[in-house]
Structure formats: C-alpha cells, structure tokens
Amino acid sequence: MKLSDPVTISQKGDLAIVTIDNPPVNATSQAVRAGLLEAVKRIEAMPEVAAVVLACAGRTFVAGADITELGKPPREPHLPDVIAAIEASRVPWVAAIKGAALGGGLEIALGCHGRVAARGAKLGLPEVTLGIVPGAGGTVRLPRLIAGADALDMITTGKPVSAEKALTTGLVDAVAEDDLLEAATARAGALAAEGRPVALLDRDPVAPLADADWDAAADRLRKKARGQASPLEALAALRDSANLPAREALTRERARFLRLSGSEEAAALRHVFFSERRAGASLKAAEAAPADLGHVGVIGGGTMGAGIAAALLLSGSRVSLIERDEASCAAAAGRITGILEGSHKRGLLDDAGLADATARLETGSDYAALTPCELVIEAVFEDMDVKTEVFARLDAIMAPDAILASNTSYLDVNALAARTARPERVIGLHFFSPAHVMKLLEVVRTDVVSDRALATAGALAKRLRKTPVVAGVCDGFIGNRIMSAYRRECDFMLEEGALPWQIDAAMRDFGFAMGIYAVQDMAGLDVAWAMRKRRAATRPADERYSRIADRLCEMGRFGRKTGAGWYSYEDGKPVPDPLVEGIILEESERLGIARRDFSEADIIARIMSLMQAEAQAVLDEGIAEGPTDIDVTMILGYGFPRHKGGPMFLAGRV
Numbered sequence: 001m002k003l004s005d006p007v008t009i010s011q012k013g014d015l016a017i018v019t020i021d022n023p024p025v026n027a028t029s030q031a032v033r034a035g036l037l038e039a040v041k042r043i044e045a046m047p048e049v050a051a052v053v054l055a056c057a058g059r060t061f062v063a064g065a066d067i068t069e070l071g072k073p074p075r076e077p078h079l080p081d082v083i084a085a086i087e088a089s090r091v092p093w094v095a096a097i098k099g100a101a102l103g104g105g106l107e108i109a110l111g112c113h114g115r116v117a118a119r120g121a122k123l124g125l126p127e128v129t130l131g132i133v134p135g136a137g138g139t140v141r142l143p144r145l146i147a148g149a150d151a152l153d154m155i156t157t158g159k160p161v162s163a164e165k166a167l168t169t170g171l172v173d174a175v176a177e178d179d180l181l182e183a184a185t186a187r188a189g190a191l192a193a194e195g196r197p198v199a200l201l202d203r204d205p206v207a208p209l210a211d212a213d214w215d216a217a218a219d220r221l222r223k224k225a226r227g228q229a230s231p232l233e234a235l236a237a238l239r240d241s242a243n244l245p246a247r248e249a250l251t252r253e254r255a256r257f258l259r260l261s262g263s264e265e266a267a268a269l270r271h272v273f274f275s276e277r278r279a280g281a282s283l284k285a286a287e288a289a290p291a292d293l294g295h296v297g298v299i300g301g302g303t304m305g306a307g308i309a310a311a312l313l314l315s316g317s318r319v320s321l322i323e324r325d326e327a328s329c330a331a332a333a334g335r336i337t338g339i340l341e342g343s344h345k346r347g348l349l350d351d352a353g354l355a356d357a358t359a360r361l362e363t364g365s366d367y368a369a370l371t372p373c374e375l376v377i378e379a380v381f382e383d384m385d386v387k388t389e390v391f392a393r394l395d396a397i398m399a400p401d402a403i404l405a406s407n408t409s410y411l412d413v414n415a416l417a418a419r420t421a422r423p424e425r426v427i428g429l430h431f432f433s434p435a436h437v438m439k440l441l442e443v444v445r446t447d448v449v450s451d452r453a454l455a456t457a458g459a460l461a462k463r464l465r466k467t468p469v470v471a472g473v474c475d476g477f478i479g480n481r482i483m484s485a486y487r488r489e490c491d492f493m494l495e496e497g498a499l500p501w502q503i504d505a506a507m508r509d510f511g512f513a514m515g516i517y518a519v520q521d522m523a524g525l526d527v528a529w530a531m532r533k534r535r536a537a538t539r540p541a542d543e544r545y546s547r548i549a550d551r552l553c554e555m556g557r558f559g560r561k562t563g564a565g566w567y568s569y570e571d572g573k574p575v576p577d578p579l580v581e582g583i584i585l586e587e588s589e590r591l592g593i594a595r596r597d598f599s600e601a602d603i604i605a606r607i608m609s610l611m612q613a614e615a616q617a618v619l620d621e622g623i624a625e626g627p628t629d630i631d632v633t634m635i636l637g638y639g640f641p642r643h644k645g646g647p648m649f650l651a652g653r654v
C-alpha cells in the first residue's frame, strides 16, 4: 500500500512492515513525516495487524531531519507529533536499524517500542554538531532508556555509538546476527505476545545524574566548547528532562530546538556540513580511472612522510618508503610504528590489524622498490633542488603512467612538473600535520594536470577518509597563503601596540584552539625564518616587513623545541616573556610607531578582514574553486572554529 511517495505499508500475516524510501539517506522530509503519520492512522484501523516493523530502503535507516529544511519555518506534520503517534499506537513498533540512525532518525526509533540493529550500524544524536539540540524528544526519551551518563555523553558530544555498544547500554534490544528484517520481525512478534511495553515518555529517567555531576559536566563542556552554544544548550535540555515531567521537558526541548535552528551558529554549521560534502567536486568529476592505491611509494620518512605512510597503512595499502640511508630508514620506521601502536592503544586497530599494517611497510634506500607503485608521494626537505633531484630519479625509473606527487607546502608544483618528462602526471598532495589525523588534503593542480592525476587524488582522499580541496599553484596555495598573510598582519599589530599573548587570547576566545603565536612555537620558527631569508633578496624595498620574529630567531628562540620562542616555557606551559615584550617595544620605537591599545574585538576584526581580503584574492586569481573550499580549508587545516562557519561565511560571501 503506497501512502506517500516515500512511505509504503506491506503486510505479512499479522505483521505490518512500514518502509521509508527517501534517498539518499531517508531524511525525515515533510513527505516522509506525512507518510509515516498516515501509516500510523491506517494501521490503527487494521485490526488484523498485531505488530509493526519500521524499515528503510537503501543503505541506511533514517539519518535525521532533512538538513536543508532546518532554519526554515517547519511544515506540518511536525516530527514530534509523528513520533507521539507511533509511541501511542495500540500495537508495538520495532525499528529495524541499518547504516545510521541519527538525529530525528534515532528519535523515531526511540518512539518505537523496540529496536534491533544490524552489525556495523551507528546510532547517535549529532544535533550539537549542527548547532542545535534534538528537537523530537531525544533528550527526553534517551535518558529514559539508557543511563543518564551515557545519554549525556551521546547528546553533548554528538558522537554516534556502534550497534554493539548500543546493545550494552540498552539502546537496542538486539543486534541482528544475520538478516535484519527477520530479527526485527522476531522481536516485533515477541513484543506483540508480551504486550506493548510502556512508552518511554511514561517511564522515569534511568540512573539520573546528581546535581554535582551536572555542574561538573557543564564546566567540562564550557572549556571544550570554545564558545559554541549548542553543547551547553543540550546539557540544559537534558537537565530539564531529568527534573521536569517528561511532557513538559518535551515542550521545552522543542522550543530550544526551534530557537537554535534559527541561530547564526546553526547556520554556520549547516554551511560547513554542505561545504565539506561539496569540496573536491572537480576531483569526482574527473573522467579517468584513478591509479591503483594498493601499493604506494613514499619518499622521506620525517614528520610528514611518516604520517602519510601511517595513514596509507591504516587504510590497507602497502607502503614502500625511501629514505637517505640506513639510519634514516630506521628512524622513519620507528616513527611509523609509533603511530600504528598509538592507533592500537586507542582501539582503532586490534592485535591482528597492527601486525598486518606493520607487515605492509618496507623501508629502504633503493628506488627500485617503487617500480610496482602507480603513485609515489614525496615528502623530503622543503628545498627545490632536493625535490627536483628526487623527481628526476623517479621520472627515470617509474612506469610512464605512474603519478608523482609532492607534499610541498609552498614550492612551485608547475616548475617541479616541468622538469619531468610527465608534467601532466605530477600533482601536489599537501597533507597537514599530523598527516594520519588531519582531515584536510589540499590537492594542488598544475596548469597541465591530467584527469587521471586528479581522479587519483580524489580516490586517495576517499580511501584515507580525508576531505580534499583543489588549489591552483601559488606561493602557499590556499591555506598557507592565507595563513602567512594574517600572520604578517598579527606581527604588524605587535608593532602597533598588541602583545603576542593578547592576540593569542583573543583568538582562543573567538574559538581557535590555539593562538597564532602558540602555534608558531609549537611548529618551530626556524622553517619560516629560512624562507624569509631566501626571499629577502627579492622583497620590494617599500614592502612593510616586521623584524620581530627574525630577532627572536637570531637569539636561537625557535619555539618549544629550543625551550623558548614567542613565549618562554615553565613546566612545558607557555608564559609571557618580558624579554619578548622588550623586543616588541624596541621595534615600535625604532619604527616611530606610537603604541595604542587593542581590544579583543579590534584584534579579531583585523585578523578577519585580512584573512577575508587574502581569501578574496585567492578566489579572484582562480586558486580556489569556490568560497566554500576556503572555509573548509581554514576549518579543517588551520583550526578556524567550525561553529563560526569560516572566513567567507562570516564575510557573507557564501
């Protein structure tokens, strides 16, 4: 029986199967809500039906509200009313969960009287990651099904749990060993025989938290949220749910959800959600078969090469890693196994997985080991001569259609490509440190890049679960170019009256994990210094240039690794250093600048306008494919606070 386009009812004896079919992820669009409500009404009028299984077509259960509808005036029927109708049904409903039951999807499952999940399914309430709170009973029903602490964790972090974990917390009744529909049917039959369970809304909270636990959780969240409102709002909704009658808590939750849906934070996070999915579109559009990624070569096993190799090993690839000599090979292998062991400790790899990944690594100095590879990624020193030599050796030995990639941060990939006999099969693959963790992959396309090289970059990003953005060739591509520009501007603010720790505090209060000076101390000041010295000869005489960083470097203050940089360090913690302040004041005086006060708002306004101006230049020059890619780059690669949407979102340019 077809009720609306996406919802149908079929019957098997006294069992009704309600199926939602709304690709790609069965989101609860208005048509789905209307269809479900109609299904409940029809089933109430079918006396022969004793139980219902709620199933989905395609690869997933309901993945939540339709995010494109959020922030717009909601259209009837509303999801809470649909769920209330299911919950009040005279017969038990059992949700058959595969793929993902997220947000409104899990809330529908909580309105059902039983839940059975397929192996590998994930269940969660990710609303806080969209700047909202659950809006259809999640904060009220979940803590009436599972322990308060577990509900708090799921709802305030937004992180989904596996079917197996859901079974241990009581979120699902069973995990189907084999056929999900069969297992759900069996559960529905059992509930029909036992009698429909009491609705969650009519139960008391399970193991509710004490007042002190709520306060401690609020403190923790406030520190972690860095100005994002939704996790604390979710906590407040949960606290209502614990302290108020369920139906009153439900009304309050809905009001909170509607208020937050219209917030700037929610708009920013929705923008990021869709921008991430749009990123790298041109790679998917490339009409060529990608290179095989089952065996990949990596040259250089330092910070980046080791991280890239580890990421490849974790994805199931074989890796041949080339280093300069035996000692460097051993050091590289040590770094890589260190990363793999870390993944093992965190439970991302089991014992067999660790042994398998380790066995897929070979290190050596002989390029011959690379010849079976269709992709080689170079991560040697940031020096054009060293890279040119490596590319010449690769070009001579690799199969003609093999792709050669460079992880360079700044160098001219067009020039590197032109020095090979295969310029169209040379590409930039700019990973971020640590490469096995950071989600961003900046793909640098040369002027002559082939579709196959682009398709390979896209396939690699997918395999490593990274978000790719495509950048054209320029000094620093998208990310480092914008970053360098605003770092320069911060140094000018120092000359004009600010201090490094003030700028860092303003950035942290804005939502960055770290300020720009703490970041430089962590990464090391020497690399940028070397680059500035290289460029000194070609710098226009009238270009404004701050000498403060150079003066620190001249004193050997390269950051944490030398015990001092922009800050000095006490017990590993950065502390403002009067010596640095002295150097800054001297520079202001030397330049004849009368120092003035900078408020946090002044600092952020200056950083944003500079970032936005450079981003606009990057767009105008065709370096980035669109403003959303710039936001994705700054958020995933440079710690720009996700809940602020990115510099272009803030500038209103998207």
Ligand code: 3HC
Residues within 6 Å of the ligand: 024, 025, 027, 060, 063, 064, 065, 066, 067, 068, 079, 100, 102, 103, 104, 105, 107, 126, 127, 130, 133, 134, 135, 136, 138, 274, 277, 278
């Ligand atoms: N609404 C609208 N579109 C959605 C969507 C949603 N909830 N979830 C996914 N999509 C779209 C994506 O934009 C993408 O579209 P595209 O192909 O045009 O780019 C397509 O579906 C496939 O998505 P993914 O590329 O992300 O596919 P994956 O297989 O990698 O992941 C997923 C599937 C795990 C379901 C992932 O898409 C996801 O996490 N979706 C968001 C889930 C979510 O946040 N739900 C909560 C919504 S808020 C809510 O429910 C409020 C409630 O409390 C009232």
Ligand code: NAI
Residues within 6 Å of the ligand: 299, 300, 301, 302, 303, 304, 305, 322, 323, 324, 328, 379, 380, 381, 382, 383, 386, 390, 407, 408, 409, 410, 430, 431, 432, 433
């Ligand atoms: P690193 O100094 O940690 O590692 C470089 C490694 O390359 C060393 O282990 C060295 O022994 C090896 N090497 C040098 N010449 C070689 C050769 N001819 N053959 C084989 N191996 C050789 O440097 P890091 O930080 O890993 O940087 C590597 C590249 O990645 C650079 O181009 C850098 O700009 C880029 N990059 C660095 C990032 C970072 O945060 N460190 C981020 C993104 C890119």
